[in-house]
Each structure stands twice: as C-alpha cells, then as structure tokens.
Amino acid sequence: MADSTAPKHETAQPAADAQKKQNGPSPSTQQAAPESAESKLSGAELKKRAKAEKAAKRAAEKASREVGGGGAQQASGKKQDNKQKETKQGQQQAGKSQQQERPLPVRRRGSQTTPAQPAKETKSEKQKTSGKKVGLFGHLYGQPRRQTIENAPKDVHPAVLALGLQMSNYVVCGSTARCVAMLSVFQQVIESYTTPSGTSLARHLTSHHLSPQISYLSSCRPLSVSQGNAIRWLKDLIIKIDPSVPESTAKEHLISSIDTFIRERVTAAAEVLADTACSMIVDDDVIVVYAKSNVVLKTLLRAHADGRKFRVIVADSKPLFEGKYMANSLAAAGIDVTYCLIGAISHAIKDATKVFLGASAMLSNGRIYSRVGTAIVAMQAHVRDITVIVCCETIKFTDRVALDSIVHNEIAPAEEILGQDEWIGESLLKGEDGLKKGRDGALQKWIDTPNLQILNIMYDVTPAEYVNIVVTENGNLPASSVPVVHRASTNV
Known part of the structure; x- marks a missing residue:
C-alpha cells in the first residue's frame, strides 16, 4: 500500500528520476534494495508497486482455479489486460500531485473485456440492418416488434402478456378484434387492481397501472384507431370516478361499463351496419x-x-x-x-x-x-x-x-x-432431388x-x-x- 504520510517534497525529482518513475524500478533493484528504501520512493511509485502485486496475486489465484489448457490461455490473456490497465492508469496519475492522488476502486475480473464484445456485435448488427431500411419510409422504423415476453416489465398483467404475443403473431388480427380483445383484457387488469394507500383509484389506476399495459401492447404492435378511441374513452371514464366511491363499487362500475361499450359500439353497431349494407x-x-x-x-x-x-x-x-x-x-x-x-x-x-x-x-x-x-x-x-x-x-x-x-x-x-414455404394447391415446386x-x-x-x-x-x-x-x-x-x-x- 502507498504511504500516505510521505513528505510532499519527495515527489519533485530531476528529469532522470522522472523517467525512472514512469518505467518503474528494475527487478534487480527491487531485490537488492532494503526495506528502508521504500520510504525514499514517491507515492506514485509505491502505488504502482502495490497494484502490480495485487495484479500478480489475482492472476495467480485465477490460474489455480482454471481447469484444462484453456484456463491457462485465459489467465495469460487476463495478465496482459491487467498490465495494459496498470500502464494506462500509471500514465494518467504521473502528472498528479500526491495530494490529488486517491486509491482507485478495484474492478472485477473481466469487467472491461467481457461486455465489450457483445456491444461491438450489437453495433455491427445495427449498421448491417440500418442499410436495409427504405429511405422514404425511414421515419416509420422504430422499436422492433416485440415477439416474446422476455424482459417484459414486471408490472404487466399476464393476460396482457398473452394478448401482446397474439397481436404480434396475428393470432388476434383486425382492428375490431384487437379492440375487443384489449378491452376484455383490461377488465381482468381492473379486477385484479388494488389502490395503494394514500392515493385514489381515479388518480393511480390510469397513470401507474393502466399505462404500462398500454405501452406493452403498443410495443407488440402499433395500436389501431379503434383501440386508441377505446383507451381514451376508458381513461375519461376512470378520471370521472368520485374518490368517495368505494374501490369495489368503482371497479364493478368500470367492468360493467366496458361490457356496455363493447355491446353498443362494436357488437350492436356491426349488426345494424350489416342490416343496412345487405x-x-x-x-x-x-x-x-x-x-x-x-x-x-x-x-x-x-x-x-x-x-x-x-x-x-x-x-x-x-x-x-x-x-x-x-x-x-x-x-x-x-x-x-x-x-x-x-x-x-x-x-x-x-x-x-x-x-x-x-x-x-x-x-x-x-x-x-x-x-x-x-x-x-x-x-x-x-x-x-x-x-x-x-x-x-x-x-x-x-x-x-x-x-x-x-x-x-x-x-x-x-x-x-x-413467403414461408406456404402451400397453395400444387404451386410448391420440387427440385430434382425431390426436396421442397x-x-x-x-x-x-x-x-x-x-x-x-x-x-x-x-x-x-x-x-x-x-x-x-x-x-x-x-x-x-x-x-x-x-x-x-x-x-x-x-x-x-
């Protein structure tokens, strides 16, 4: 460890000593010098020596844990990474005074090399994909459509997770079908909702509980106009609930209102429209x-x-x-x-x-x-x-x-x-080898x-x-x- 009580005037050395401080003492000098010579070294040199000892100790510990020949290669690579790290840190600290020097936090093994590789791969993939975007419609390429529930927010209801996947994979397709399915799922969300203490249902349900569900659905597929109109209607209905109304009564009112909305604006509307059009x-x-x-x-x-x-x-x-x-x-x-x-x-x-x-x-x-x-x-x-x-x-x-x-x-x-090898009549061609x-x-x-x-x-x-x-x-x-x-x- 560096001696923090070293006198301030010891850091000022001639040009030859400064060059020696950057390169570090030679191994022969380290072996021959007595322990009393440590007090003559500057704070930067003592820090550099302590870091080298720690790095050697960590490398030895890792080498002992490695199994097989691959472990030795990783350990040698880690030594090189640590050596480059120490050299860079030593150069940055060489121009600082002893009063400004502070012990740097020790990073975990592989913290600099491991995350760097996937970051480069992601960047290359983005560059590769960006060249495939049609320029005229470039503003429409946003977040890729979510097709799995991996990394989904924790506050998203399970029914919403299922509906999002169905929308993304066209299991639930069509503007009206998606609107009805969304409202039906929101009924389950409201039924399982509990108002936290210190707030009201009208204020908390919309902003803190319903918004994450809507954001998740829109990440699976952009919302249709009918879905947007239904969401605006539901939010307006929620904020008009009197705070003095009991939570159970308010939830029953919302669920029954959604049923009425689906019956009047979707089901009955389609029946009347079909009668007129036919x-x-x-x-x-x-x-x-x-x-x-x-x-x-x-x-x-x-x-x-x-x-x-x-x-x-x-x-x-x-x-x-x-x-x-x-x-x-x-x-x-x-x-x-x-x-x-x-x-x-x-x-x-x-x-x-x-x-x-x-x-x-x-x-x-x-x-x-x-x-x-x-x-x-x-x-x-x-x-x-x-x-x-x-x-x-x-x-x-x-x-x-x-x-x-x-x-x-x-x-x-x-x-x-x-076209994912779809079968339409006998239109699928077959090669000479008989494979589709x-x-x-x-x-x-x-x-x-x-x-x-x-x-x-x-x-x-x-x-x-x-x-x-x-x-x-x-x-x-x-x-x-x-x-x-x-x-x-x-x-x-």
Missing part, C-alpha cells in the same frame, strides 16, 4: 371484396340468408392472405366464390357490379386507412364506374388527416413478405445481399373520391361527413 345487394350481383373484413363477411352472409343470389370475387395479397379465410367462410355458407390475388384484380373486376370494402379507420378528410391493396381495388372500380361501398363502424372514425400512406403507417418485419423449395428463392439471404431492400407496409390510404357510400351504424354517409359523425360520437 339491403344494397340484389340478385345477380357480382361483388368484389378485398382480404377479410368481419363486418363485410357478416353483410354477405346475411344477404345470402335472406335468399339473394349473388356471386363474390375475393381478392387477396401477401403477407397475411386474409382473403383465404373470407373465401372459405363464404364457400362454406353455399355462396359462389372466386379467389384471386391482387395482381389479377384488373381482370377480375370487369364483371363486378359492386365493391364492398372494410376499413381500419376513416380519416377526417374522408379517406380510407385500410390494409395495403385497398386503394388499388377502389381505383380499379372507380375507373370502371363501379359503386364502392365502405363498411365501417364509427368507433374507427378519427380526426386524423392523411394525404398519403407515407407519413403514418406500420412497417411489418420484412421476413413476413418472403421455398418460394423466396434468391431472397432467402436478402439481409446479406447488397443494394437489396424489402418494404412490408401494412396499410394504404384510399382517396375520398374513390368512395361512393360509407355505411355506418348511424346510416349511409358521404365520405365528407366523417368528421361531423366523429365529433358527435365522441361528444366533442
């Missing part, structure tokens, strides 16, 4: 639908149950192929169905008389925010003067305005659009292919002039009436 279907109609919309499916099934004879053309696209479920449901009900991909829509729509489309949201400027490909179908119908009918509940109305699908959208993982070949082909290693980028956006924006009628639970509306109905439904 009245527009007549015999011998050829109806084009795109992908899968629950309210459009309900409309077609109801019209078929009423005895109307019509034919349906289902257009579909990657990556989710939701139209397959739509076509299967319609065919199971006995409706004549034709299934095609979005690339054939210009030919399939020639015989159409009406187009029914769903929507993820209706924007304030009358435009449709829906799954990507909707704008192409609406444009093809508009060119041929075919009536375009949009079925959308008012819970999906928003005051947001968008002129295109670039400013606001959702970027899905690029791997989803490559994936349809991604040369794109299997797209991440390592220079100058190759993959864009997988989830939504597009359909201009209002392509829409003839918007069917809601409040009746048939022109697209320009969306902001008025939205203000009325939110009591603004």
Whole structure:
C-alpha cells in the first residue's frame, strides 16, 4: 500500500528520476534494495508497486482455479489486460500531485473485456440492418416488434402478456378484434387492481397501472384507431370516478361499463351496419371484396340468408392472405366464390357490379386507412364506374388527416413478405432431388445481399373520391361527413 504520510517534497525529482518513475524500478533493484528504501520512493511509485502485486496475486489465484489448457490461455490473456490497465492508469496519475492522488476502486475480473464484445456485435448488427431500411419510409422504423415476453416489465398483467404475443403473431388480427380483445383484457387488469394507500383509484389506476399495459401492447404492435378511441374513452371514464366511491363499487362500475361499450359500439353497431349494407345487394350481383373484413363477411352472409343470389370475387395479397379465410367462410355458407390475388384484380373486376370494402379507420378528410391493396381495388372500380361501398363502424372514425400512406403507417418485419414455404394447391415446386423449395428463392439471404431492400407496409390510404357510400351504424354517409359523425360520437 502507498504511504500516505510521505513528505510532499519527495515527489519533485530531476528529469532522470522522472523517467525512472514512469518505467518503474528494475527487478534487480527491487531485490537488492532494503526495506528502508521504500520510504525514499514517491507515492506514485509505491502505488504502482502495490497494484502490480495485487495484479500478480489475482492472476495467480485465477490460474489455480482454471481447469484444462484453456484456463491457462485465459489467465495469460487476463495478465496482459491487467498490465495494459496498470500502464494506462500509471500514465494518467504521473502528472498528479500526491495530494490529488486517491486509491482507485478495484474492478472485477473481466469487467472491461467481457461486455465489450457483445456491444461491438450489437453495433455491427445495427449498421448491417440500418442499410436495409427504405429511405422514404425511414421515419416509420422504430422499436422492433416485440415477439416474446422476455424482459417484459414486471408490472404487466399476464393476460396482457398473452394478448401482446397474439397481436404480434396475428393470432388476434383486425382492428375490431384487437379492440375487443384489449378491452376484455383490461377488465381482468381492473379486477385484479388494488389502490395503494394514500392515493385514489381515479388518480393511480390510469397513470401507474393502466399505462404500462398500454405501452406493452403498443410495443407488440402499433395500436389501431379503434383501440386508441377505446383507451381514451376508458381513461375519461376512470378520471370521472368520485374518490368517495368505494374501490369495489368503482371497479364493478368500470367492468360493467366496458361490457356496455363493447355491446353498443362494436357488437350492436356491426349488426345494424350489416342490416343496412345487405339491403344494397340484389340478385345477380357480382361483388368484389378485398382480404377479410368481419363486418363485410357478416353483410354477405346475411344477404345470402335472406335468399339473394349473388356471386363474390375475393381478392387477396401477401403477407397475411386474409382473403383465404373470407373465401372459405363464404364457400362454406353455399355462396359462389372466386379467389384471386391482387395482381389479377384488373381482370377480375370487369364483371363486378359492386365493391364492398372494410376499413381500419376513416380519416377526417374522408379517406380510407385500410390494409395495403385497398386503394388499388377502389381505383380499379372507380375507373370502371363501379359503386364502392365502405363498411365501417364509427368507433374507427378519427380526426386524423392523411394525404398519403407515407407519413403514418406500420412497417411489418420484412421476413413476413418472403413467403414461408406456404402451400397453395400444387404451386410448391420440387427440385430434382425431390426436396421442397421455398418460394423466396434468391431472397432467402436478402439481409446479406447488397443494394437489396424489402418494404412490408401494412396499410394504404384510399382517396375520398374513390368512395361512393360509407355505411355506418348511424346510416349511409358521404365520405365528407366523417368528421361531423366523429365529433358527435365522441361528444366533442
């Protein structure tokens, strides 16, 4: 250990002594010098000697614990790391006076080398992935979608963890389905909630208990417009609870109010909307639908149950192929169905008389925010003067305005659009060796292919002039009436 009582004037040495202090005493000098010579050394030299002794002791202890030949290599590498560390620290302390010198904390073994390797790997991976982002949509690349519950916050409810994974993996898909599932999960969150002492339910539940659940769901997949409207309604309901109301009564009120909200704004709204929309279907109609919309499916099934004879053309696209479920449901009900991909829509729509489309949201400027490909179908119908009918509940109305699908959208993982060896009829090719070949082909290693980028956006924006009628639970509306109905439904 360094002698902290060494006199101050001993630190001042000639130029030759200063050079000797930096290099340290030679081994022969250390062996020949008596113990009394330690008192003539400066504080920096004594510190350096003590650190060298500690480093040698630590290296010897580690070498004794190592098993096999690999341990000796690690010990020698650790000695080199410690030696470099000591040299660097000695150079930094050489210009300091004895009054400013303080003993440095001893770091644990491997504290400098072990974390450095994964940090470099992460940086290289980020650089590799950043070159694969499409520049025009660069602002949409945020936090990667969470697909596991690893490192999830401790205050997230188990039901919310399960729903987040289902949303991320498209088990729960669709704007309305995600909204209903979220509200149902929030009922479980409220039921298990207990107000801490010293605060009120209205003040604590929203900010400290409900917000982490919402943040986790949004990390799994961005929230839809209907989810955002439902969250705002629920928060407004919570803050209006009187603090004098008992906790059990307040929780029962919130749970029953959520049930009423789902029944009135989602379930009953879809029933009324389907009744209104199916009245527009007549015999011998050829109806084009795109992908899968629950309210459009309900409309077609109801019209078929009423005895109307019509034919349906289902257009579909990657990556989710939701139209397959739509076509299967319609065919199971006995409706004549034709299934095609979005690339054939210009030919399939020639015989159409009406187009029914769903929507993820209706924007304030009358435009449709829906799954990507909707704008192409609406444009093809508009060119041929075919009536375009949009079925959308008012819970999906928003005051947001968008002129295109670039400013606001959702970027899905690029791997989803490559096709994961999906089976469609007999379309899977087989090689000479009889093994199945994936349809991604040369794109299997797209991440390592220079100058190759993959864009997988989830939504597009359909201009209002392509829409003839918007069917809601409040009746048939022109697209320009969306902001008025939205203000009325939110009591603004």
